Amino acid sequence: MTDAECREVYQQLVDMLGDQEMLEGRQLNWVVEEVNQVIRAGEIIDEPSGSSFRRSTREFITTREYTPQEALLLLIDAIDSVVVQTALIEREVTNFFRREGEEFNIPPDVRFVSEEDARPTVLTYASAIDRAEQALTLKRLLFQLRSEVER
Amino acid sequence: MTINQDLLNQIRAALGSSINPNLTTRSAVFDLFEAYIFSFLIEAARSEPNAQIEYMNTNGAKATTFTFRTSPGQIFNGLYTHAEIIFERKRPLEVHVGVRVSGISKVLHECDVLLLEKSEAEICRNGNVSPQSSKAILAAECKYYSPRNFGIDLAREFLGLTSDFSSNCKYYFIYNTTSRSVEELLAHHKKGCWFRYVVPDHLADVDLLKSEFRNAIKNFIATKKYNS
Numbered sequence: 093m094t095d096a097e098c099r100e101v102y103q104q105l106v107d108m109l110g111d112q113e114m115l116e117g118r119q120l121n122w123v124v125e126e127v128n129q130v131i132r133a134g135e136i137i138d139e140p141s142g143s144s145f146r147r148s149t150r151e152f153i154t155t156r157e158y159t160p161q162e163a164l165l166l167l168i169d170a171i172d173s174v175v176v177q178t179a180l181i182e183r184e185v186t187n188f189f190r191r192e193g194e195e196f197n198i199p200p201d202v203r204f205v206s207e208e209d210a211r212p213t214v215l216t217y218a219s220a221i222d223r224a225e226q227a228l229t230l231k232r233l234l235f236q237l238r239s240e241v242e243r
Numbered sequence: 244m245t246i247n248q249d250l251l252n253q254i255r256a257a258l259g260s261s262i263n264p265n266l267t268t269r270s271a272v273f274d275l276f277e278a279y280i281f282s283f284l285i286e287a288a289r290s291e292p293n294a295q296i297e298y299m300n301t302n303g304a305k306a307t308t309f310t311f312r313t314s315p316g317q318i319f320n321g322l323y324t325h326a327e328i329i330f331e332r333k334r335p336l337e338v339h340v341g342v343r344v345s346g347i348s349k350v351l352h353e354c355d356v357l358l359l360e361k362s363e364a365e366i367c368r369n370g371n372v373s374p375q376s377s378k379a380i381l382a383a384e385c386k387y388y389s390p391r392n393f394g395i396d397l398a399r400e401f402l403g404l405t406s407d408f409s410s411n412c413k414y415y416f417i418y419n420t421t422s423r424s425v426e427e428l429l430a431h432h433k434k435g436c437w438f439r440y441v442v443p444d445h446l447a448d449v450d451l452l453k454s455e456f457r458n459a460i461k462n463f464i465a466t467k468k469y470n471s
Contacts, residue, residue: 098247104251118267123389130390144445154260170389173420173442175261178387180271180443181265181279188282189309196298198306204274206313207321213265213313215275223261230257233250240247 093241098160105167122134131163132188164241168234171174176234179220179227204221256265269387275312277340277355280417280452281311281326284338284358284381287456291464294429295329299337301368301421312341319368327361330464334471335361335421336380343345344382345373352376355385360469377409381459383394386418393466398425405435413459417452 109120132148134155158166186202193200203212266272288294298306306324316323318339320454326338338358343351351373363378376382384401400418408414416429416437431435440448463469 093245095312101251105254106309108255108258115267116264118262118264120262120267122269125321126389129366129394132393133392133394135392147334147381152284166390166392169391169420171258171262173387174272174389177419177442178266179261179263181275185275185278186284186445188285189438192285192298194310195304198298199308201309202278203310203408204271204310204313205321205323206311207316208244210386212310213271213274215263215265219263223263226257227365230261232253235251237247237462239256240250 093161093243095160101241102160102164102167105164105171109171115206123170123174124167127163127167130166131158134158135162160178160204161241162206167237168241172231176227179223182215182223183217183220186215186220189216205216218230253416259280262339269391270313273385274311274389275339276419277385278311280356280383280385281338281340283325283340283449284356285328287453288326288330288336288338290457291330291460293338297327298324298403299327300324302438303368315325315341315343315372317325317371318364318371325364328358332378332471333464334383334469336463337361338362339364344379344408345374345375345378346404347409348407350407352407354382356383375409376412377406379409380463381413381415382408383415383417386416387462388418388422389418391420391422393420393422393425395422395424395428398422398428401437402428403431403432415455 108114109124112119134157136153137156139152139154180235189202190200200217202215205212266275285296288296294413300306301321301323308324310324328336328338336358340356342354343359344357346352357379358381359374360377363374367374374414386397405414412436416435418439419442421439438448438452441452
């Protein structure tokens with residue numbers, strides 16, 4: 093994929109993560125912000141030995157800009173982390189509490205509640221297994237996209 | 244142009260159906276990750292023969308739901324679930340998610356997952372005070388980042404926290420991805436223990452952490468000062 097194509101695909105993925113209609117009124121813009129922070133900081137590299145410092149015994153490190161390909165791969169990895177891995181963790185966590193619930197006679201739902209707001213976020217195994225299946229499909233597609241970027 | 248638009252359309256479709264709308268914020272993903280690590284600690288305890296586990300509420304009653312905090316709070320506040328763990332002839336323990344602990348300096352720190360003596364937890368619930376790190380067996384800072392090579396601010400914070408935690412307490416930095424700067428910093432200072440790639444796709448890394456937790460439990464059981 094050329095630099096220009098990588099930039100365009102990057103932007104399309106950014107648009108998807110901000111698409112409230114697709115995400116039921118929510119957004120994943122924070123993922124893009126985290127990736128952009130990493131891109132702004134640049135990649136840390138060791139100073140190559142062929143530089144003007146080659147006669148020195150001191151070791152130097154510096155940063156370099158990520159290429160458009162590398163930036164796109166960072167975003168693809170971030171989507172894998174936040175969407176695919178999160179869905180798989182949700183399945184594992186809800187499965188764990190489903191088993192614990194059976195043993196201790198506690199309803200298996202996992203609830204997260206803040207001290208200020210009594211409305212809980214409830215996770216259930218039944219919906220988590222469906223989502224994990226979809227996430228595995230997404231994982232395969234992201235793998236394919238990664239291959240096309242690296243080709 | 245060789246952009247595979249069909250592939251991107253498929254990704255768009257799969258993305259929408261893979262996301263739990265309740266897990267679209269950074270803090271919600273953190274909460275889930277903490278519950279994931281909590282489950283490892285319970286599994287580690289259960290791997291010991293004759294371990295007794297109960298789920299309890301802050302008010303001392305047996306839990307009727309699995310309810311966890313969305314952000315760190317005081318051990319005595321709210322109606323949240325913790326696990327009580329009893330090993331033969333050892334002082335009982337509790338496992339909590341998202342509670343504040345008092346460091347050596349008496350400054351309060353947030354512990355994403357905490358294993359501590361039940362007697363300390365009871366004193367704190369009865370007296371509306373925070374547990375001391377000297378009474379903790381294990382504490383974990385759990386972080387979930389979307390990109391690899393995330394910044395080192397949290398590693399610096401972790402290093403600061405390790406120096407304010409009692410040496411009685413084993414302190415872990417557990418995260419889902421990798422970062423060269425973070426790992427170089429933590430490896431250089433040789434403080435605390437760090438575990439990266441703790442996600443279902445990296446089974447070997449997950450097993451490393453589970454094994455570490457089992458060792459921590461074994462060490463607790465083998466330590467005479469914790470005899471009941």
